[in-house]
Amino acid sequence: MGESLLTQPFVRRNGELHCGDIPAAELAERFGTPLYVYDIRRIAERVGAFHTAFAGVDHLLAYSVKANGNLSILRRLHAMGCGADITSLGELYRARQAGIPGRMIVFAGVGKTVPEIEAALEYGIYAFNVESRGELERIDEVATRLGRRAPFAIRVNPDVFAATPHEYTRTGTASTKFGVPWDETGDLYLWAKDRPWLVAAGIDMHIGSQIVDATPYVRALECVLDLVTELSAAGVDLKFLNIGGGYGIRYDHDPGMDVDELAAELVPRVKSAGLRLILEPGRSIVGDAGVLLTRVEYVKRSGRKHFVVVDGGMSELIRPSHYGGFHAVAHTMPSQGATTRVDIVGPICETGDFLARDRELPLPEQGDLLAVCTVGAYGFAMASNYNGRLRPAETMVDGNEATLIRQRETLPDLVRGEE
Ligand SMILES: Cc1ncc(COP(=O)(O)O)c(C=O)c1O
Secondary structure (H helix, E strand, C coil), X not given: CCHHHCCCCEEEECCEEEECCEEHHHHHHHHCCCEEEEEHHHHHHHHHHHHHHCCCCCEEEEEEHHHCCCHHHHHHHHHCCCEEEECCXXXXXXXXXXXXXXXXXXXXXXXXXXXXXXXXHHHXXXXXXXXXXXXXXXXXXXXXXXXXXXXEEEEEECCCCCCCCCXXXXXXXXXCCCCEEHHHHHHHHHHHHCCCCEEEEEEECCCECCEXXXXXXXXXXXXXXXXXXXHHHCCCCCCEEECCCCECCCCCCCCCCCHHHHHHHHHHHHHHXXXXXXXXXXXXXXXXXXXXXXXXXXXXXXXXXXXXXXXXCCCCCCHHHHHCCCCCEEECCCCCCCEEEEEEECCCCCCCCEEEEEEEEECCCCCCEEEEECCCCCCHHHCCCHHHCCCCEEEEEECCEEEXXXXXXXXXXXXCCCC
């Protein structure tokens, strides 16, 4: 299990798994394990696919920094024409460090603080994605005090159900904390009309993550476009529509979102409304460009099960235990043994610490190197120091060149700032 899910650019040559043109084993030897490896050429391919698909409308790819905020990746994405979707002061800092200008940044998130709003206004971001009346009032206060105009888009909760693999990744229904209820949005824009420092620039939505079908986007878009027309009649002329992110990729055997198909539905509608289109893809840009290399520490048997204990666990990759996320796991070297059913588990003291369960694999041996696939998004970004773990190194591969883009943490990193 896992073999058939290996995606470009992770391919086998003479049976050996390669990242770009470099054997995975060589990377593990050079940088240690557990190790995140990202293929920048795959990332560039994905960005290119979005730019091409949406070429028919004025658009901004505001890459969702939360998916993978490594500075080297952000810099490269910016060079490919991407802006940023940020959710915190920390992500604003990352985007700035990567050289992404304010005019290419949108700021999402339900809990923006005064210092975050101040920093975003000072940097001149493109727009706040506003999640509540209280937030818009706060932005107004800060903008008035600083004498800076605050462009904003209200994040409408379209109350559209989109099938996602886990309820935690659904955001577009009224039962989630996200967005402004549908029937309150118009009033909020009208309220803002009289506030001299607020600029109603656009309208925003984000209906969930890992969505593989264009239909819920189209349904939500049509509702939002009706609202745009109503607002225009009331004298609020919006310039852009932010459709959010959430485009699914292939983790398992399910196909990911077909970006061309999605664009074929969205582009004509947005274009005929005379709006600029903002997209906030995260996972669909970096997700399948990453693998986690992890080494087998022990193989043990308990009852009828084999447990393969590896040196990376939920502290490196929490998606399996947090959302039930599926990641294919593959041997990096040719492995001829008979397959057996195994759980790949980490070293952490939690029953929920697993990377994969009930997988058919040739039984790994101590010292084997395994690749956990499709971890470029929400992998390192969600890594933690739980159980006193040092967060792993990250590397970027470009053909036959590999660069360390984040050092492995050290023991002093673990206690920095503590008394
Ligand atoms: C508002 C918003 N935009 C964009 C994204 C990116 O989603 P994805 O990485 O699934 O494209 C998220 C993810 O949580 C989000 O909450």
